[in-house]
Amino acid sequence: MNFTKSLRRPVQAMAIFLALAVPALSISPADARIGGGFSMGSRGSRSFSMPRSTPTAPGRVQPFNRTYSQPTSPSFRPGMGSGFFGRGLLGGLAAGFLGAGLFGLLFGGGLFSGIGGFSSFFGLLLQLALIFFLARWAMNWWQRRSQPAYAGAATGASPNPRSAMGFGLGSAGTPLQIGPADYEAFERLLNEIQAAWSNEDIGRLRQLATPEMVAYFEGDLQENRARNQINKVSGTKLLQGDLAEAWREGDTDYATVAMRFSLIDRTLDRATGRLVGGSEQPEEAVEVWTFARLRGGDWTLSAIQQTN
Structure with missing residues (x-):
């Protein structure tokens, strides 16, 4: 022409x-909150397979933008992100x-x-x-x-995470039973990790998350400091959650949980405290978090994935 x-x-x-x-x-704009706008971390041998859809997160989960895992299948790549x-x-x-x-x-x-x-x-x-x-x-x-074919996918799952049962779906690992104490730990970690992020408390984050996740958090906090900004998250409240899958690999347990929660997400000028991003009003987010623990140990955050 x-x-x-x-x-x-x-x-x-x-x-x-x-x-x-x-x-x-x-490049989709990222929210300021911890993990907001990005999918990061690892899910053991299932890092490159998609978690099962749940009532809390009925759409597809985004593959990892940042991960230390090495793919065993070419189906998904860590650099795949959403865009125009x-x-x-x-x-x-x-x-x-x-x-x-x-x-x-x-x-x-x-x-x-x-x-x-x-x-x-x-x-x-x-x-x-x-x-x-x-x-x-x-x-x-x-x-x-x-997409992997998950055997025995449950239907009509309860939106209350405390009433769900362990699924252990997928091809890797063995099924793992998840009980009320585990769900209480997941909800507690949601709140404590958001609080540690808001306080820029790397020492506390090291107790609550895997070394891989802490490395990502440190890098994001350094970027905030370079912009002379600080992200303050408050009022985190779990509204709904359910289990996508839970399994055991060797001595490590994994549980992937879809969570819908509300929070106040503000980005402030570090010197003046002026609001430069976010809002004073609560907003809702839906994310899929994966937790890991050595057998007999405490759960820690292993991955955060965004939903479509």
Whole structure:
């Protein structure tokens, strides 16, 4: 598709704008709270399989953006995140086609000259729409094909975490029974970890989370200090929760729990205390937390995953 000279300059300017804007749009804005906006940590041998859907988190759980685990299956990658065009395969295809078009514009050959585009602007719009929907279909197909088939998935699970039973679903590890004392520990950890984060108490976080998670928290706190900001979380309250799966690997127990909770999430200027992000009003979040313990030990936070 060839543009006239009068149109070429504004179109090239638009192409430059899009080339700069698309990378920013492909990164979802992260909430300030601990783990907010990111999926991080490890779930033992199940780090690259998706936790079972629950009434609290009925959608898909996002794969890890940051993890020390090494994949045993190519189905999921730690760098897969959400963005303007979607996740994974969809985002890669869309970004690739758009990138080819932008280079075509910048070097004077038309938006889709590099891949055989249509001869009109309306044809271009149609082509972009076709690419988007075909890529979305391919992504959905790939997710259905790659998702592990959980045997015996429970239906009608109670939204009260204290009334749930241990499932131990999936192929790795052996089933683990989870009781009322465990659920009380999970709720307590939710509150204590948020409080330690708010107080920037690394020593306390080391008692409540795995070394991997503490390393991520330290890095995030250092970024806050570099921006001269502090994140204050208060009023954390568990509203609903249920067990996704629980299992044992060797001497380590794992439990993945979906939790819906409310909290007040504020980001303040470290020097003046002025509110620079978040709100004074409570907000709700739904996250999937995985806890781990050595047999006979205490539960610690092993992973946080965001929900779609």
